[in-house]
Amino acid sequence: xxxxxxxxxxxxxxxxxxxxxxxxxxxxxxxxxxxxxxxxxxxxxxxxxxxxxxxxxxxxxxxxxxxxxxxxxxxxxxxxxxxxxxxxxxxxxxxxxxxxxxxxxxxxxxxxxxxxxxxxxxxxxxxxxxxxxxxxxxxxxxxxxxxxxxxxxxxxxxxxxxxxxxxxxxxxxxxxxxxxxxxxxxxxxxxxxxxxxxxxxxxxxxxxxxxxxxxxxxxxxxxxxxxxxxxxxxxxxxxxxxxxxxxxxxxxxxxxxxxxxxxxxxxxxxxxxxxxxxxxxxxxxxxxxxxxxxxxxxxxxxxx
Numbered sequence: 230x231x232x233x234x235x236x237x238x239x240x241x242x243x244x245x246x247x248x249x250x251x252x253x254x255x256x257x258x259x260x261x262x263x264x265x266x267x268x269x270x271x272x273x274x275x276x277x278x279x280x281x282x283x284x285x286x287x288x289x290x291x292x293x294x295x296x297x298x299x300x301x302x303x304x305x306x307x308x309x310x311x312x313x314x315x316x317x318x319x320x321x322x323x324x325x326x327x328x329x330x331x332x333x334x335x336x337x338x339x340x341x342x343x344x345x346x347x348x349x350x351x352x353x354x355x356x357x358x359x360x361x362x363x364x365x366x367x368x369x370x371x372x373x374x375x376x377x378x379x380x381x382x383x384x385x386x387x388x389x390x391x392x393x394x395x396x397x398x399x400x401x402x403x404x405x406x407x408x409x410x411x412x413x414x415x416x417x418x419x420x421x422x423x424x425x426x427x428x429x430x431x432x433x434x435x436x437x438x439x440x441x442x443x444x445x446x447x448x449x450x451x452x453x454x455x456x457x458x459x460x461x462x463x464x465x466x467x468x469x470x471x472x473x474x475x476x477x478x479x480x481x482x483x484x485x486x487x488x489x490x491x492x493x494x495x496x497x498x499x500x501x502x503x504x505x506x507x508x509x510x511x512x513x514x515x516x517x518x519x520x521x522x523x524x525x526x527x528x529x530x531x532x533x
Contacts, residue, residue: 275354279474284482285350304380324369355466377445401505420479428473430463449492
């Protein structure tokens with residue numbers, strides 16, 4: 230009778246301690262390489278979404294412009310209107326984001342305390358809804374600040390039937406471009422250069438003793454990422470990438486670099502056809518002050 234065939238298996242060898250440590254070390258190295266890369270990819274994705282959002286904000290601005298014969302929406306409006314609720318009216322202020330959202334039939338998220346939180350395209354994806362205090366101004370929550378020189382400030386009292394329009398312009402243009410006329414997009418010749426809305430920042434204001442959020446942008450030093458520990462800094466939501474999502478007066482949007490070399494560049498004296506002049510960085514003249522000719526760099530001549 231034949232004997233059953235025996236099956237011989239080679240002996241099994243377990244991992245040695247050194248081999249396990251090597252594998253763990255390799256995994257740790259891979260994790261150390263991949264995690265920052267994934268974090269950076271997510272940051273870039275959120276910045277791209279923020280650019281898309283601010284582009285849609287530009288669409289809202291243009292829709293308002295088309296509906297009101299070229300007039301730009303106000304950057305802030307103090308509004309009193311009839312209401313069924315006491316004391317008979319609802320009072321502002323309404324920042325540009327809340328105003329345009331209302332104009333489009335949208336509402337912001339009601340919070341238990343403080344200002345309502347922006348929704349939809351008016352939000353920066355880096356800011357959680359429960360963290361809107363990072364962008365709370367004295368007049369509301371704002372994730373993207375408007376160009377101070379471009380939009381009007383409006384006080385509307387429907388109960389009294391009064392309307393006051395105020396504009397900002399530095400000397401020597403104040404006498405010409407800070408009149409009571411409502412700002413119009415038709416006045417802007419360099420629409421592809423002029424910043425309309427830009428990702429907002431907060432800063433420490435010693436006069437108030439706490440951090441504030443900018444309701445508007447007017448000068449280059451309000452935009453750059455600080456290189457020192459100065460209390461007057463600018464903290465943005467995309468600082469790790471060195472950009473601020475921006476929409477321009479022609480409606481196109483882009484992530485603008487915000488380093489000091491690009492914004493705090495050469496300064497020149499600009500005039501408006503008289504003897505009074507003011508010094509501006511080239512970047513300010515090009516991207517913020519729509520009524521300045523950025524190619525005009527000498528004192529004493531006519532600017533525009």
